[in-house]
Amino acid sequence: MKITVVGTGYVGLVSGACFADVGIEVTCVDIDQKKIDKLKNGIMPIYEPGLEEIVVRNYKSGRLHFSTDLGEAIQGAEVAFIAVGTPPGEDGSADLKYVLAVADEIGRKMTDYIVVATKSTVPVTTGEKVRGAIKAALEKRGSDLPFAVASNPEFLKEGAAVEDFLRPDRIVIGVDDERAEKIMQRLYKPFQLSGERIIYMDIPSAEMTKYAANAMLATKISFMNDIANLCERVGADANMVRKGIGSDPRIGNKFIYPGVGYGGSCFPKDVKAIIKTAKEYGYDLRVLQSVEDVNDDQKHILASKVKAHFGEDLSGMTFAMWGLSFKPNTDDMRESPAAVIIDELRAAGAKVKAYDPKAMEEAKAHYIFDKVTYCNDAYDACVDADALLLVTEWSEFRIPSWEAIGKLLKNKVVFDGRNIYDKKYLSTLGFVHYGIGSK
Numbered sequence: 001m002k003i004t005v006v007g008t009g010y011v012g013l014v015s016g017a018c019f020a021d022v023g024i025e026v027t028c029v030d031i032d033q034k035k036i037d038k039l040k041n042g043i044m045p046i047y048e049p050g051l052e053e054i055v056v057r058n059y060k061s062g063r064l065h066f067s068t069d070l071g072e073a074i075q076g077a078e079v080a081f082i083a084v085g086t087p088p089g090e091d092g093s094a095d096l097k098y099v100l101a102v103a104d105e106i107g108r109k110m111t112d113y114i115v116v117a118t119k120s121t122v123p124v125t126t127g128e129k130v131r132g133a134i135k136a137a138l139e140k141r142g143s144d145l146p147f148a149v150a151s152n153p154e155f156l157k158e159g160a161a162v163e164d165f166l167r168p169d170r171i172v173i174g175v176d177d178e179r180a181e182k183i184m185q186r187l188y189k190p191f192q193l194s195g196e197r198i199i200y201m202d203i204p205s206a207e208m209t210k211y212a213a214n215a216m217l218a219t220k221i222s223f224m225n226d227i228a229n230l231c232e233r234v235g236a237d238a239n240m241v242r243k244g245i246g247s248d249p250r251i252g253n254k255f256i257y258p259g260v261g262y263g264g265s266c267f268p269k270d271v272k273a274i275i276k277t278a279k280e281y282g283y284d285l286r287v288l289q290s291v292e293d294v295n296d297d298q299k300h301i302l303a304s305k306v307k308a309h310f311g312e313d314l315s316g317m318t319f320a321m322w323g324l325s326f327k328p329n330t331d332d333m334r335e336s337p338a339a340v341i342i343d344e345l346r347a348a349g350a351k352v353k354a355y356d357p358k359a360m361e362e363a364k365a366h367y368i369f370d371k372v373t374y375c376n377d378a379y380d381a382c383v384d385a386d387a388l389l390l391v392t393e394w395s396e397f398r399i400p401s402w403e404a405i406g407k408l409l410k411n412k413v414v415f416d417g418r419n420i421y422d423k424k425y426l427s428t429l430g431f432v433h434y435g436i437g438s439k
């Protein structure tokens, strides 16, 4: 079986490599020639555990190809996945120009029946737009070649993308054409999912499923952050409350960790986009508007705690920051709370010394540039700093040498944005510990 995946970002590259790994012949297409050249040489555009190995292995075996030529790549392919970016426009809605440009090109260059499946997170009704773009391009060349569109949203998490793709908990396929459904069935067979975990539905429902899933997860996080902020005020401990409610299987113990707010490429963008879609249909998604508002405020929580301890004016002070990426095991800086915290500390006159195991290059090149001093390791960041801020819970930060840190910091104060340290234990070592959701 042969397929094409257009777009070599997170979703496209991971999907392409994983499909190749189960024996499918895959061509990954991107308009960026440099990116394609690098991939051919085994250089990954992103850091993702296990990705390099699976890409290189399948490229060498000849099952995974890289190309900039979409027209050639779709020849003989049964499915073309669209996995290009859908960046948020100024009004928060997903910009479909890249998706529709790919659809148009497929329409111009296809020579046989093909299933065009969107894997990018796209607003409800995009399937119809993709169908329209392909049809229009076919009509222009006087062709009535048959084709089908499908929606196959991707639920992989950054930092665990390969694992999530190879062992998905469910696959959602929106399709309205029998031939296309059979092809998709064959494509996903190697993943050996039991029947009920491949869920077929109509295209708009599949598109909606992706947004609803991300919006629900974002809601859990904002809900917990809201409760955590109240816990602090009433003298409760959000961590205890989390354990207390998480043991109810209807609530579940995942995604209820209070912190410095959600970031990344998906939650902020998708919550905005679904609010916008609802507005277009004359409906106000009030819960999700609050989810977004709470999250925007939560990104300021750590800097507020610093100011509550040291005073509003932080001039002449320096803070050590551990972690820059929006979550561990990724170098992704998109919508990372770290950027907001850094801006707020700097605005109050402070300097920041930062260390992140993987995201410093990305931070330097695209996000926070030279706003911070980049350090060689976690301890280096603490040298002569006034206090330590833990922003991203990388595992290497979990059990540090507090003895060493106590000697390096000017004050034994820790602002723990992810509640990974034990307040009581730290107080026995003479540290003041500020967590999220407890006094």
Ligand code: UDX
Pocket: 154, 155, 156, 157, 158, 159, 214, 217, 221, 254, 255, 256, 257, 258, 259, 260, 261, 262, 263, 264, 265, 266, 267, 326, 327
């Ligand atoms: C998410 C979805 O999980 C995935 O299914 C979808 O396909 C894309 O969006 P990702 O953006 O990779 O994946 O990140 P995820 O691991 O879900 O974390 C999102 C954010 O929530 C991070 O900033 C994380 O720190 C935060 N978070 C997560 C919390 O603050 N508390 C939690 O309990 C869980």
